[in-house]
Amino acid sequence: MNTTPKLVAVYKAMLAIIMWVIWKRNKIKHGGKVQELIMKFIKTLYHWVKIGKESWPQIIALLEKYKPRLHCLAVIWQFPENDSLKYNTDGACWGNPGKCALAFCIRDAIGDLIYAKAR
Known part of the structure; x- marks a missing residue:
């Protein structure tokens, strides 16, 4: 289904949630608990999206038109104090565990590089 990336994760999880509820309850029922679990999943995945008691079509419309707000903060490196x-x-x-990287550098009071290492 062609949809927004946010809904892809929800659609992928829906089948697993429905099957789990059917297995747990041993009856075919696609309301109540299934919808409640999907709503909890959406709220966990996209905690910034405010979802109340909207119907399923309203939630889909909300997620399809949702555009995140970008926040930009300038960080300026400051020289260390003298000496x-x-x-x-x-x-x-x-990943955890997974491929990792680290880097560090040491600079003096006028900003000259004294030592740097990456791994």
């Missing part, structure tokens, strides 16, 4: 050093670090991990 001191500044140590900056960064790291990232793809």
Whole structure:
């Protein structure tokens, strides 16, 4: 189905949720608990989207037209105080456990690089 990326995750989870409820209750029922679980899943996945007691078509319409607001914050590096050093670090991990990377650098009071390493 052609839809927004946000709905793809919901649609993928719906079948698993429905099958789990059918298995748990041992009866075919697609209202009540199924819809409640899907709503909880949507609220967990997209906590910033405000969903109240809308119907399923209203929720789909809401997620299809939702556009996130982007926030931008400028961060400016500041020199360390005289006779001191500044140590900056960064790291990232793809998965847990997974491929990881780290980097750091040390600069003096005028911003000159003293040492840097990445792994």
